[in-house]
Amino acid sequence: MVAQAAGVSPSTVSRLLNGTARVSPEKRATIEVAIEALGFVVNPVASGLAGGRSRCIGVITQALSSPFYGNALLGIEDVLIGANYAPLFVSGHWRPRDEQRCINSLLSRRVDGLIILTPSLPDAELLALARRLPLVVTGRQLTGPGLCSLDFDNHAGAYLATEHLIRLGHRRIAFIKGTASHPDATDRLRGYKAALKAHGIAFDPALTVPGKFIEEGGEQATEHLLASGTAFTAMLAANDQMAYGAALALYRRGLRIPDDVALVGFDDLLGSSYTLPPLTSVRHPIQEIGRQAARAVTALIQGQVCEMQAPAPSLIVRDSCGAAPSVRVSHPV
Amino acid sequence: MVAQAAGVSPSTVSRLLNGTARVSPEKRATIEVAIEALGFVVNPVASGLAGGRSRCIGVITQALSSPFYGNALLGIEDVLIGANYAPLFVSGHWRPRDEQRCINSLLSRRVDGLIILTPSLPDAELLALARRLPLVVTGRQLTGPGLCSLDFDNHAGAYLATEHLIRLGHRRIAFIKGTASHPDATDRLRGYKAALKAHGIAFDPALTVPGKFIEEGGEQATEHLLASGTAFTAMLAANDQMAYGAALALYRRGLRIPDDVALVGFDDLLGSSYTLPPLTSVRHPIQEIGRQAARAVTALIQGQVCEMQAPAPSLIVRDSCGAAPSVRVSHPV
DNA sequence: GCCTGTCGTGAAAGCGCTTTCATAGTTGTG
DNA sequence: CACAACTATGAAAGCGCTTTCACGACAGGC
Structure with missing residues (x-):
């Protein structure tokens, strides 16, 4: 020295x-x-070896280039750097095997804590992992020692969006539900159904179609739906990327948004302010959730119990449902 | 042991x-x-201490959540993991100070090599840095010991796009040039000018407007241009995100793409296949560039000289210029 | 059959810190 | 004023590996 x-x-x-x-x-x-x-x-390497802690937090995201998760990383990075921790970003690609590999790699690097964004591993594994080091997961409700979970209210979000369409007079509302195995998808589907029920509209299975959570999934789902001949006047997509795909499919068929079909997305990506027409969407403040997750790990590391509360969903009304005033929309943060 | x-x-x-x-x-x-x-x-920490190398590569991107750089990270991650290196992603936010902080932090972590995507630091600093450890930079032409640069041909890309518009009969082509300080911006502007000149069209300064390299920048630039009363029939944006913003501004003015104004973007983001109408754009295979950059660092670490060649630009013609057949467009990889 | 080379192996010295443990110095209390 | 209770500091023992150095074993060449 x-x-x-x-x-x-x-x-x-x-x-x-x-x-x-x-x-x-x-x-x-x-x-x-x-x-x-x-x-x-x-030399953090040396002090890591000697002290047994690295001042590093492992962050497992599912897709490094996703516009959605990217914002979460931004929030995490910001808070962690402020707390003098270094984030280690890796991506699990939605594959439990990759996720496990990432966890092992991070563990061997002696990270002081772990954040996993919407893990694909089963609860039991996560609980076991939390016994080894402080763990924060999002997109799942889970409690246990050394574990903190941060779950966005997908049900309420989908309810909000569906109700909005119903209030505008729509009765035949299609729902692109995403990947069935994805927990967000099922919660959002429940919210959609609940809103229909609350307004006395019967749930029609023919109106819900699956689709991968990317543009292409929404496009294919919409084409499928159009080909099936099922009548509908509005669509709700379980995320914005699928909504973009749906919009393209409608456009190719000569259907106009919002005149022929009203469209609502979910997540309110930055780009949704800039689609044509700008997309009405459920705001999912993922960056803020990232910040909270980061705060939660640092709290957990200090041995505090953490009780985080994900922000409530809200609906950002733009032009894609035809009811929005066609004025200048302020950009989301 | x-x-x-x-x-x-x-x-x-x-x-x-x-x-x-x-x-x-x-x-x-x-x-x-x-x-x-x-x-x-x-235990990589211990072996890093003892051996002096960490099997880690520092990767400095400018924006973790950018759809453009995100794809580069994907390519880098893929190759690096395959080569048994771990990438350490940090973001410099376009600020030389942040970038320097990131470099110092990575250096203290004893990374074996560094990749900087479009650095904001001056050449001299980078050359000095390359003397300390293997360095790969993108978006800049630079040679030196321990340094490898990977520059995309922005000039040719802009030339291609401009020429496409000219061939379609446009003479008054507006250009949203991006941030003046950004090297990509100046190269793309040069390409635009060169194409005009080659086709005997005088360059009109009133047709080029600056704008931050994000949606909002393109929107404001377009509003500015429209307000100025300068006549134009086509627009070229120095990146896709600005093209999205431009499209919104045109839409708000009631101008239709491609009927009233033809629009071309630059980068060919994944989302550009899904704008309405799908955007004609210069393909910038950033993911492949990421892969090459990753290969370059590993080569450099092994003491090899590296001579990388960025893929040539190409124009992906979709519907936003009105000349494309309105058929189903295949998605980019 | 002696000498030089090559090969596989073990002993031991770190890499640059943290952290017990021990020590000297200082203050407090009955 | 002696004894306990702190406090600030140093010495030294690692953390879990890599790597130099040295050593014995065996091969080939004169």
């Missing part, structure tokens, strides 16, 4: 740097001068 | 694990059995 050359023992320097114990003001000054002079920076 | 308990010396185990030297088949077998039995996994 270089700073030792300038007066005192390595232990004292270490203590000063980590705030482990009090150091007399004189020594403190001497050390600080020496550090400055030598341009010393700690 | 645990595996030592099962027969031989730690050195031998280390040699086997790293392939540093030959190990007799018998010992090899014994060790492998022991490793299996003990469920041993190496």
